[in-house]
Amino acid sequence: MAIEFSFNDEQKMLANTIYKWANTWLEPQMEELDESDTFPKEFFKELGKLGMIGICIPEQYEGAGLGYTDVCICTEQLARVSNALSMTWGAHLVLCADNIKRNASEELKQKYLPGLCNGTAMGCLGITEPNAGSDAMSMKTTAKLDGDSWVINGSKIFITNAPGGQTFLFYAKTAPELGPKGMSAFVMDIDPQPKGYTCEKIRKFGMRTSPTGLLSFDDMRIPKENLVGELNKGVAILTGGLTTERITLSGCALGSVRAALELSLKYSQERVQFGKPIAAQQAIQGKLADMYVAYETGRLLMYSASAYVDSLTEKRGGKGTMLDMKAAASLLYAGEVGVKACMDGVQIHGGYGYCLEYPIQRHYRDSKLWDIGAGTSEIRRMIIARELLSGTPFIGGLA
Numbered sequence: 001m002a003i004e005f006s007f008n009d010e011q012k013m014l015a016n017t018i019y020k021w022a023n024t025w026l027e028p029q030m031e032e033l034d035e036s037d038t039f040p041k042e043f044f045k046e047l048g049k050l051g052m053i054g055i056c057i058p059e060q061y062e063g064a065g066l067g068y069t070d071v072c073i074c075t076e077q078l079a080r081v082s083n084a085l086s087m088t089w090g091a092h093l094v095l096c097a098d099n100i101k102r103n104a105s106e107e108l109k110q111k112y113l114p115g116l117c118n119g120t121a122m123g124c125l126g127i128t129e130p131n132a133g134s135d136a137m138s139m140k141t142t143a144k145l146d147g148d149s150w151v152i153n154g155s156k157i158f159i160t161n162a163p164g165g166q167t168f169l170f171y172a173k174t175a176p177e178l179g180p181k182g183m184s185a186f187v188m189d190i191d192p193q194p195k196g197y198t199c200e201k202i203r204k205f206g207m208r209t210s211p212t213g214l215l216s217f218d219d220m221r222i223p224k225e226n227l228v229g230e231l232n233k234g235v236a237i238l239t240g241g242l243t244t245e246r247i248t249l250s251g252c253a254l255g256s257v258r259a260a261l262e263l264s265l266k267y268s269q270e271r272v273q274f275g276k277p278i279a280a281q282q283a284i285q286g287k288l289a290d291m292y293v294a295y296e297t298g299r300l301l302m303y304s305a306s307a308y309v310d311s312l313t314e315k316r317g318g319k320g321t322m323l324d325m326k327a328a329a330s331l332l333y334a335g336e337v338g339v340k341a342c343m344d345g346v347q348i349h350g351g352y353g354y355c356l357e358y359p360i361q362r363h364y365r366d367s368k369l370w371d372i373g374a375g376t377s378e379i380r381r382m383i384i385a386r387e388l389l390s391g392t393p394f395i396g397g398l399a
């Protein structure tokens with residue numbers, strides 16, 4: 001029996017197209033964009049020409065109607081050039097557009113999805129708050145119905161794509177006394193900025209070029225019909241969304257692992273010390289081998305998780321699901337090997353790896369985010385252990 005990926009011809013073409021585009025259009029700009037922490041304004045317009053912005057959104061809403069495996073292919077290929085912009089695209093598509101696709105009313109889908117798929121709107125998702133990070137269910141933002149509108153008060157932090165974004169999906173407590181069972185999801189326009197809404201850009205040491213915002217809502221009003229899904233049923237939307245988010249964003253971490261390996265293979269064969277390329281030294285060879293093993297293992301976890309979620313009719317996450325465990329495992333592993341591989345890559349580059357001209361240091365700075373974002377490594381381990389200890393089956397295919 002052979003266990004191997006069998007990507008079809010369309011998927012191979014997709015991977016080649018994305019990487020070629022990223023390498024020709026994006027790569028030459030990355031050093032400057034990273035230094036100035038600038039989001040390239042033409043990013044979604046250019047990506048739109050490849051027809052991939054809304055890749056997992058049905059064609060009736062201007063998407064490409066493909067699956068999460070195809071999203072993973074794209075996040076991975078894009079991250080070989082820019083982990084940060086791969087995250088921005090993933091947040092736009094999987095955190096925002098895909099959650100609208102899965103949960104919103106037909107009217108809201110028709111209103112928001114075409115713009116999110118054709119590059120005229122950038123999407124973002126707000127879960128995290130200044131005092132509710134890993135413990136997301138303790139969020140304090142509230143939504144109170146007043147006539148035909150919801151009145152929103154509170155704040156969200158670390159929101160990818162909020163600065164410069166147009167469509168905002170977020171969670172708020174609609175019945176705070178019910179705890180997690182009193183939470184709902186909403187979608188709204190944030191461009192132009194509505195009354196009572198402010199967004200401040202956050203400065204970061206990595207994932208520069210991907211804009212991150214601190215948002216506050218002060219009696220901000222949104223239409224009553226902008227509730228996504230059922231009232232007080234936000235937890236199911238949130239946990240379901242986090243699974244596909246963790247799987248597809250594993251591609252960001254793994255794209256950087258591949259970049260670290262490719263950059264290090266090249267550099268180590270060119271750099272001569274003690275009369276021979278440093279690649280001839282076993283200490284360097286060991287690092288290259290570790291990067292390769294990390295990359296292959298990470299891909300096995302990610303693509304088996306993406307194939308699994310693609311095969312499910314009801315893609316429910318949360319307690320008691322193998323999907324929650326697989327998604328947490330995929331990003332836990334990809335995130336941790338990502339940091340190690342990129343750190344080894346910097347080491348192989350020596351002092352040059354510490355200089356801003358060499359892209360390996362950018363992958364190193366960016367990769368650290370994947371131990372933190374979408375639920376930290378500690379939280380992912382808690383999820384996996386919770387499911388193991390509660391008897392959730394974890395072996396697919398065999399008894």
Ligand SMILES: Cc1cc2nc3c(=O)[nH]c(=O)nc-3n(C[C@H](O)[C@H](O)[C@H](O)COP(=O)(O)OP(=O)(O)OC[C@H]3O[C@@H](n4cnc5c(N)ncnc54)[C@H](O)[C@@H]3O)c2cc1C
Binds near residue numbers: 212373374378
């Ligand atoms: C660049 C960036 C982009 C992001 N994008 C988004 C976004 O688009 N939307 C969004 O909603 N959020 C986003 N986030 C937020 C991210 O998901 C949170 O930062 C993450 O969930 C951790 O929350 P926290 O930062 O408040 O850390 P805390 O929850 O305060 O955790 C601090 C430390 O304590 C540990 N810890 C906490 N609880 C436990 C426990 N029970 N057991 C063991 N250890 C524990 C954590 O693992 C961590 O190491 C982003 C963050 C960053 C940095």
